[in-house]
Each structure stands twice: as C-alpha cells, then as structure tokens.
Amino acid sequence: MSIPQLSWVEKYKPKTLDEIVGNDAAKKDFLDWLEKWDERGKAALLHGPPGVGKTVLVEVAASTLNYRLIETNASETRKTDFLENVIKPAAFNRSLFSSKVLIFFDEIDGLSSEETGAINFLLELIESSRVPIVMAANDPWAPHLHKIRDKVYMIPLHRIRSQSIIKRLRDICRAEGIRCKQEILVMIAERSEGDMRAAIEDLELLYSTRGEVSVDEAEKILSRRNVERNIFEILRMAAYASTFERASISLSSSEEKPEDLLEWVFENIPHLSPRQWLFPALRYVAEADMLIRQISKNSLWRLLPNFYHKLSSAFLVIPQKNRINFSFPNRIKDRFKRIQHLKNLRELESFFMKELHTGRRVFRREFIQVLRYLSRDEDFRSRMLSRLSDSRLRELFNSIILGEETYRRHA
Amino acid sequence: MSISDLLWVEKYRPKTLDEMIDREEIVTRLKAFVKTGNVPNMLFVGPPGTGKTTAALALVNDLYQGSTAGKFMELNASDERGINTIREVVKDFARSRPSTEVPFKILILDESDNMTQDAQQALRRIMERYASVTRFILLANYQWGIIEPIQSRCAVFRFPPLGPEYIREGVIRVLEKEGVSWTEEAIEEIVKAARGDMRKAINIAQSAAGGLKKITGDSVRQVVGVLHPKEVEEMIMDALKGNFTSARKRLAKLLYDDGLSANDILREMNSELMSLEMDEKKRLQVVNVLGEANFRVAMGADAEIQISTVLAALAADVQK
Numbered sequence: 269m270s271i272p273q274l275s276w277v278e279k280y281k282p283k284t285l286d287e288i289v290g291n292d293a294a295k296k297d298f299l300d301w302l303e304k305w306d307e308r309g310k311a312a313l314l315h316g317p318p319g320v321g322k323t324v325l326v327e328v329a330a331s332t333l334n335y336r337l338i339e340t341n342a343s344e345t346r347k348t349d350f351l352e353n354v355i356k357p358a359a360f361n362r363s364l365f366s367s368k369v370l371i372f373f374d375e376i377d378g379l380s381s382e383e384t385g386a387i388n389f390l391l392e393l394i395e396s397s398r399v400p401i402v403m404a405a406n407d408p409w410a411p412h413l414h415k416i417r418d419k420v421y422m423i424p425l426h427r428i429r430s431q432s433i434i435k436r437l438r439d440i441c442r443a444e445g446i447r448c449k450q451e452i453l454v455m456i457a458e459r460s461e462g463d464m465r466a467a468i469e470d471l472e473l474l475y476s477t478r479g480e481v482s483v484d485e486a487e488k489i490l491s492r493r494n495v496e497r498n499i500f501e502i503l504r505m506a507a508y509a510s511t512f513e514r515a516s517i518s519l520s521s522s523e524e525k526p527e528d529l530l531e532w533v534f535e536n537i538p539h540l541s542p543r544q545w546l547f548p549a550l551r552y553v554a555e556a557d558m559l560i561r562q563i564s565k566n567s568l569w570r571l572l573p574n575f576y577h578k579l580s581s582a583f584l585v586i587p588q589k590n591r592i593n594f595s596f597p598n599r600i601k602d603r604f605k606r607i608q609h610l611k612n613l614r615e616l617e618s619f620f621m622k623e624l625h626t627g628r629r630v631f632r633r634e635f636i637q638v639l640r641y642l643s644r645d646e647d648f649r650s651r652m653l654s655r656l657s658d659s660r661l662r663e664l665f666n667s668i669i670l671g672e673e674t675y676r677r678h679a
Numbered sequence: 680m681s682i683s684d685l686l687w688v689e690k691y692r693p694k695t696l697d698e699m700i701d702r703e704e705i706v707t708r709l710k711a712f713v714k715t716g717n718v719p720n721m722l723f724v725g726p727p728g729t730g731k732t733t734a735a736l737a738l739v740n741d742l743y744q745g746s747t748a749g750k751f752m753e754l755n756a757s758d759e760r761g762i763n764t765i766r767e768v769v770k771d772f773a774r775s776r777p778s779t780e781v782p783f784k785i786l787i788l789d790e791s792d793n794m795t796q797d798a799q800q801a802l803r804r805i806m807e808r809y810a811s812v813t814r815f816i817l818l819a820n821y822q823w824g825i826i827e828p829i830q831s832r833c834a835v836f837r838f839p840p841l842g843p844e845y846i847r848e849g850v851i852r853v854l855e856k857e858g859v860s861w862t863e864e865a866i867e868e869i870v871k872a873a874r875g876d877m878r879k880a881i882n883i884a885q886s887a888a889g890g891l892k893k894i895t896g897d898s899v900r901q902v903v904g905v906l907h908p909k910e911v912e913e914m915i916m917d918a919l920k921g922n923f924t925s926a927r928k929r930l931a932k933l934l935y936d937d938g939l940s941a942n943d944i945l946r947e948m949n950s951e952l953m954s955l956e957m958d959e960k961k962r963l964q965v966v967n968v969l970g971e972a973n974f975r976v977a978m979g980a981d982a983e984i985q986i987s988t989v990l991a992a993l994a995a996d997v998q999k
Contacts, residue, residue, distance in 0.1 A: 534984055534987075538924075543921060543994065543995075546995065547992050547994065547995035550984075550987060551968070551988055551991075554971070554988040557975070561979040561981070562979070613938050622753070624683070625736060627790040628755055628757050628790065629727075629757070629939075633937075633939065633943070635882075637907075638686070638882045638885075638906060641902065642686075642889065655681070655685065656682075
C-alpha cells in the first residue's frame with residue numbers, strides 16, 4: 269500500500285490567519301468569540317458547505333493563539349470511552365494540560381439521531397465546560413441537532429468567491445512552477461462551486477503529472493472528476509457511518525461499478541484502520557471480493573446487496589477510525605501499465621519458453637534472473653542480442669531483461 | 680538464429696535417453712517403448728529440474744531417430760489461449776499425418792497441472808478422439824493437479840529430486856566441457872543450493888562462471904543470493920513485524936513485476952509458514968486464512984486482495 273504523498277490540499281494548507289481566503293466576517297467573528305470566551309456561551313458552531321475552511325480556521329486560530337487543540341471527528345465522538353477519558357479531563361481539569369485547551373468536534377452532522385449518548389454528552393459539555401468548545405458541520409439544520417443549535421454561538425461560513433479561488437490557484441501554480449491557462453483556472457473555480465478544497469484537488473489532478481493541459485483535455489478530465497467526488501463523499505459517509513444500515517445504503521448508492529468500488533475500499537482501508545483492525549476489516553473485503561467475482565461470473569445480481577453488506581462490515585468492524593483523505597486507488601490508476609508490462613513479459617517469454625523448452629513458471633522464477641545476471645557480461649549480452657533477429661524481441665529483451673522493466677506502482 | 684547454445688542448461692541438455700543422468704528406471708521403461716515403436720499417453724510428475732522435459736524430448740529423439748521435425752509439438756498449458764489452442768493444434772496434427780513409418784505424433788504439454796478442471800475435461804476428450812494419431816506427454820509438478828480420468832489414461836512416471844551425487848556429476852560434466860575449473864567448495868555450494876534441481880544447479884554454475892574460466896565458493900554464493908532471492912520469506916517477515924506497507928509492496932512486485940501466479944506465491948508462503956518460529960495459535964489462524972485465500976483465488980477472486988488478507992493476518996495479533 270503506498271503511503272499517500274502530501275496532497276496539494278495539505279501542502280498549501282493555510283498556516284496563518286491571513287492565508288485563509290474568504291469568509292472574513294466569520295473569521296473575525298470566531299476570533300472575537302474565542303477571545304471573549306464564555307461571554308457568548310461556551311461553544312461555537314461553524315457551519316457551511318464543504319471546503320470553505322471550517323476546519324482550517326479552527327486549526328490555524330488555535331495555533332496562532334497558542335491553544336492546545338483536541339480535535340475529534342464524528343466516529344470518535346461516538347466513542348464513550350474516548351469522551352470519558354480524553355474529552356472530559358480536558359474540559360474539566362485544566363491542570364492536566366499546561367497550555368490553554370480548545371476542544372474541536374468536527375463533522376457533528378455525522379452523528380445520527382440514534383446516537384443520543386453522544387449528543388447528550390455534547391449538550392452537557394456545552395453547559396459546563398471550563399474550556400472553549402468548537403463544533404463544525406456542513407448541515408447544522410438536521411432535526412436531531414436542534415438542542416445543540418439552541419445552545420451554541422452559530423457562525424456561518426459561505427462559499428468562496430470564484431475570484432478568490434482563482435487567485436489562490438494562481439499562487440499554487442507559481443509555487444509549483446506550472447503554466448496554467450487563465451481559462452482553465454476559471455473553469456476549475458466555477459466547477460468547484462465555492463469549494464476551495466475541491467478546486468485545489470482538481471488543480472492537482474490536472475497538473476501534478478502533466479506539464480501542460482489543453483482546455484479540452486481539462487474539461488474531459490474534470491467531468492470524470494465529478495463522478496469521483498461523488499465517490500469520495502460516499503466512502504466518507506460509509507466509513508464514518510454509525511449504523512450498518514447507513515453504511516450499506518451509502519455504498520449501494522454509488523454509481524461506481526461494484527468491482528471498482530471494491531478497489532476503493534481495498535485501497536483506503538489500511539489508511540483508515542489502526543493496525544489491530546486491519547485484519548478483520550480486510551477479511552470482509554476479501555469476502556466481498558470473492559462474492560463479486562461469483563456474482564458477475566454467474567450473473568447472480570440478486571446477491572449484490574450482500575456484496576455491499578460485506579463492504580459495510582469492513583468499515584464497521586473498525587471501532588476507531590483514523591481520519592484520512594480518501595485516495596484514488598492505485599490499482600485502477602496503474603491498471604494499464606500493469607497489463608502492458610504483463611503483455612510484454614508474455615511476448616518475450618513465449619520466445620524463450622520455446623527456445624529453452626521451459627514452462628512459464630520456471631521462466632519467470634528462474635531464467636529472468638539468470639539472463640539478467642549473465643547479461644552483466646558484455647560478451648554474453650552482445651551474443652544474445654545478435655541472436656535475437658527480430659527487432660521487437662530485442663526491444664523487449666532490452667527493456668525487461670537489461671532495463672529491468674517493472675510495473676512501478678511506487679515509483 | 681537459436682539461442683540454445685548460449686545457455687548451458689540448453690546446450691548440454693541430454694539429447695538421448697542414454698545421456699540422461701540418474702532416472703535409470705524411467706529410462707529403461709521409456710527405452711522399451713522405443714523398441715516396440717509404440718508409446719502410451721504419459722504423465723511425468725515431479726518438481727522442477729528433475730528431467731521431465733529432457734526425458735520427453737529424448738524419447739521423441741530416440742523414437743524418430745533424430746529426425747523429429749514436424750513429428751512432435753510442445754505446448755504450455757498455462758497459455759492464455761487455453762484449451763482451444765490445444766484442440767486446434769491437435770486437429771492440425773491429425774490432418775497432416777505423414778504417410779511414413781510414423782503412425783502417430785507426440786504432443787508435450789508442459790505445466791498441465793495449471794489447467795482448470797474444465798480445460799482438463801476438454802483435454803481428456805481430445806486425447807480420446809485423436810488417440811490413433813497423437814500421443815500425449817503431460818508434464819506436471821503435482822499429480823493431484825491432474826484429474827483422475829486423465830491420470831487413469833496415462834502411464835505415470837515419477838521424477839523425484841536428483842540425489843546430490845547426480846547433481847554433482849551433471850555439473851562437473853558441464854564444467855569440464857566448458858573448460859571451467861572449480862573448487863570443491865564451489866561444487867558443494869551448488870549442490871546445496873540446487874536441492875535436487877539440475878537446471879538450477881547448471882544455471883548457478885554458468886552464472887557463477889560469468890564468462891570466466893573458474894568458479895569458487897564465493898562466486899557461487901554470490902550468485903545464489905541474486906538468482907534466488909528469498910522474497911516470499913521477506914514479505915512474510917515484514918508482515919510479522921507489523922510492517923504491512925512494506926509487505927504489500929513486495930507482494931505487488933511479485934505479482935505484477937515478476938508475474939508470479941497467486942498459486943505459486945501462496946504455495947511458497949505455506950511452506951515458509953510451516954517452518955517459521957511462531958505462536959501455534961497464530962500459525963493456525965494464518966494457515967486457515969491462507970487456505971481460504973487459495974480457494975478463493977482458484978474460484979476467480981483477486982490475487983492481491985486475497986493475499987493481502989493473509990499478510991494482514993500475519994500482522995495481526997492472535998484472536999483470543
């Protein structure tokens with residue numbers, strides 16, 4: 269499993285308050301509230317659409333004002349022992365920490381109405397905490413959050429203006445040494461609908477592996493991206509869902525081919541899961557894998573719900589999930605290269621298998637190494653190449669044996 | 680032009696049954712077939728490098744007295760074109776039967792235990808249908824990889840690993856012909872690494888010589904490490920140490936760079952698991968998962984997903 273590189277979203281995350289683009293009123297409001305904490309209640313709720321900077325604002329404010337930030341997401345918020353052992357001491361016993369503490373509950377709209385335990389805990393905390401509590405939500409208007417809503421200081425954040433997004437994208441381009449057409453920046457900004465994170469992800473998608481992109485190409489790539497964003501959302505919902513039903517409904521609403529959905533889950537689960545839960549989680553993935561091959565081979569589509577159940581189980585068996593950015597499956601990305609490499613290998617070996625009267629297994633396991641080793645000798649190499657009369661064969665020998673061609677996923 | 684004289688294993692492959700080392704019993708039986716001019720369908724079973732292909736080719740050579748062109752055919756059963764290719768080849772064979780003294784042709788089918796059950800059933804029908812014009816020599820590592828009805832239609836020959844003294848004899852025979860000198864230590868190292876696999880032994884010898892006229896214990900040891908890296912073992916060790924990421928990278932390399940089959944990897948993992956030092960409860964758990972994985976891959980599941988699960992089981996704590 270590859271370790272995700274620092275994405276541009278991470279790399280260009282604002283580090284100072286000035287670097288946070290847009291939502292100036294909310295920024296000021298939040299800092300004011302924090303400064304005069306307890307005058308306007310013990311808790312604030314930042315709400316607004318995704319990618320407008322709710323989390324970043326809290327993180328940067330905390331570090332600027334020297335708060336020790338205790339950050340939790342929805343899945344942690346529903347863990348009683350976590351609330352009791354980490355949050356409670358932090359909220360009520362200030363001496364435990366040398367510095368000021370700020371407690372941050374991200375994604376509280378991820379809590380479902382059934383999770384009254386967690387909601388009651390929050391309500392209690394809001395009443396009596398000795399340190400500031402901040403919460404964030406995309407959708408604070410869910411009925412089961414109304415009690416919380418009534419007790420907190422609400423700070424709305426809004427979609428970021430296209431002009432501001434374009435400016436930020438241009439800064440990133442400069443830093444990355446990319447020449448990007450204005451037209452494309454505009455396209456990205458408009459498609460993002462005020463979501464800075466999505467805009468930066470799109471920029472990275474377009475330019476991280478290419479020098480230049482035409483407007484047409486960009487359009488094509490980004491329209492595919494729409495579907496992808498959909499799957500990121502679906503995975504996030506399934507991964508942090510509190511009930512089996514929610515996870516299952518979320519996964520089965522995906523428009524991805526089941527086989528591709530499986531790739532997404534398989535690729536991301538190791539990052540999501542602390543080590544001790546990896547095995548039980550992957551075991552469900554492996555069962556889902558078996559099931560989907562049988563389903564598509566034998567057209568047993570009525571069994572498809574079971575496939576989604578297995579994948580849901582893979583998520584639900586992990587009690588304490590890491591917070592991750594879901595990443596695009598490498599196996600899908602590299603599918604073409606992988607197939608191409610195997611094709612080359614087959615082509616080369618069909619010649620050698622005949623010449624050496626040997627099976628495929630022995631060729632791959634033994635002769636490739638032998639040929640590589642012997643080819644270190646100049647004399648052997650040139651004699652071998654002179655015998656390969658076919659230019660295609662020489663080319664394959666050069667790349668696979670001499671160049672040690674690999675299918676490189678981790679390069 | 681052929682490359683067969685560039686690699687010693689091919690250059691010095693015994694051409695006739697008489698040249699074969701060890702395998703006395705097999706050679707005697709095969710020679711009897713040559714004498715009568717009739718051969719049955721045969722199944723040669725044994726690990727790699729034990730003379731299955733050599734015996735088949737030598738038999739063909741002796742049977743047709745050196746003029747073998749057009750009278751036999753070698754195919755690999757793991758060919759992706761599958762059973763249909765075999766059917767076509769056999770049909771063509773039958774059609775082009777020469778009206779000479781040769782009443783039948785021979786088809787050598789390597790890695791036949793890699794064929795699916797369905798393909799083997801089809802093969803069985805082909806064998807029956809063209810019995811009068813074609814004889815089959817099936818080569819396999821495992822007898823139980825071949826379906827019962829085929830086994831019962833074949834004379835089965837077992838090729839166990841060669842004894843150390845025969846490996847020694849074979850290697851020295853080649854070194855002498857190549858004019859390469861050796862130390863006693865070098866030969867011992869080769870015999871030890873080869874474990875009864877003659878091809879491996881000679882490949883090691885040639886690589887160790889590397890164009891020079893001398894092999895030593897050192898040059899052999901160096902080659903053995905490169906030619907037969909302990910990748911599966913290292914993958915398992917990584918997983919055991921909890922380094923799942925690194926274990927997965929090794930798996931991807933084995934599957935996609937080296938193109939090894941899931942079956943081979945799982946088989947090697949299985950034998951490693953048996954000899955590794957570990958908690959017996961854990962061994963039980965991992966072996967179970969490995970069995971599941973093996974079965975599922977055979978049923979068409981994804982190799983990387985299934986083997987990754989085995990690696991995760993290795994990395995996990997024992998479930999109480």
